[in-house]
Amino acid sequence: MSAEVAPDEDARDLLEDLVSIPSPTGEEREAAERLAAFFEDAGREVWLDEVGNVRAPADDSVLLTSHIDTVPGEIPVRVEASEDGIEELWGRGSVDATGPLAAMAAAAVATGVSFAGVVGEETDSRGARHLVADREAPDAVVNGEPSGWDGVTLGYRGFLAGEYAVETDSAHTSRPEPNAIQTAMAWWSRVADAFEVGGSDAETPVFEQVTAKPVSFEGGTAADGLSVEAGVEAQFRIPPGESAADIRETVEGAVESGEIEWREPIPPVMESPRTEVGRAFRVGIRRVGGDPRLLRKTGTSDMNLYAGAWDCPMATYGPGDSELDHAPNERLDLAAFDRSIAVLKRVCEDLEE
Known part of the structure; x- marks a missing residue:
């Protein structure tokens, strides 16, 4: 049974303030300034760097870091009791990832370890990319994303994105030759078939699969009326054991006409549960009354970038x-928030020894 933990009122105030400040990607400044003020009030050195990250370096035995930005969407901010009597904070970002961000800020102030709140995680991870280029590796990293207060995530799939474009001459729609829109549709059908999991692989966990997903599809007659254009923006999740190069080769092999422009990939990561960080979390969660759960996530996070650089x-x-990530009913159990701070404090104290 989980232990009762006294609420940290300053941490709860920070959490509610941050959730109340809209901070979709690209608009993190006001939330970043509120976060920086939390560290200033605690007497900590803190600043906003050139990309907008909140930097509060200190004891580098561990770096606590989470992202400031959220996806768009307005959810009225309020505290309500659930049908089970659980006190919950509703609002965009309460789960992904303002709850983890505020918990880490509170634990960093309490223990004196390093902290960074980064921008842009929901799009291009520009904050994390800048962080790894601008500072030395700490002794350990704890990245902030929802895992549940009694869970710790050790693995994420990688990420690859690209945009396919094709153009054909315009022609009367009675003609049988495929136009660019049909060509793009046929290309995606071949890509989807190439990555379909079935037969003897039907029981393969999603974490171990390549997931191919179109995220936008555009097409039509060009402005000059002389051609038909089509474009598909696609994303691919890369499991451990697969590489972005292999996925690119498969996708490009499905191209009969047109071309693909690729973005920089993010590699997968799978950490051992036997590291000092894994051990510290197992001990810390048990001390707060939980049964530790070791998780692998099918998405991608800034931890992928940290693992690739440090x-x-x-x-x-x-x-x-995490089932409430980006959801219209996003809400956070406040007692679980309090317990997560207690776990983080114990983890930091353990890693500082």
Whole structure:
């Protein structure tokens, strides 16, 4: 049974303030300033760097870091009791990832470890990319994303995005030759078939699969009326053991006409549960009355970038039910938020020894 933990009122105030400040990607400044003020009030050195990250370096035995930005969407901010009597904070970002962000800020102030709140995670991870280019590796990293207060995430799939474009001469629609829109549709059908999991692989966990997903499809007659154009923006999740190069080769092999422009990939990551960070979380969660759960996520996070750049142990942790990420009913159990701070404090104290 989980332990009762006294609420940290300053942390709860920070959480509610941050959730109340809209901070979709590209509009994080006001939330970043509120976060920086929390560290200033605690007497900590803090600043906003050139990309907008909140930087509060200190004891580098561990770096606590989470993202400031959220996806768009307005959810009225309020505290309500659920049908089970659980006190919950509703609002965009309460789970992904303002809850983990505020918990980490509170734990960093309480223990004196380093902290960074980064921008842009929901799009291009520009904050994390800048962070790894601008500072030395810490001794350990705890990245903030919802895992549940008694869970710790050790693995994420990687990410690859690209845009396919094709053009054909315009022609009367009675002609049988495929136009660019049909060509693009046929290309995507071949890509989907190439990555379909079935037969003997039907029981393969999603974490171990390549997931191919179109996220936008555009097409029509060009402005000059002389051609038909089509474009597909596609995303691919890369499991451990697969590479972006292999996925690109498969996707490009499905192209009969047109071309693909690729973006920089993010590699997958799978950390061992036997590292100092994994051990510290197992101990910390048990001390707060939980039964530790070790997780693998099918998405991608900034931890992928940290693992690719820094040779140190790491994990991802934070309060919140990840099923509510980006959802219209996003809400955070406040008692679980309090317990997550207690776990983070114990983890930091353990790693500081």
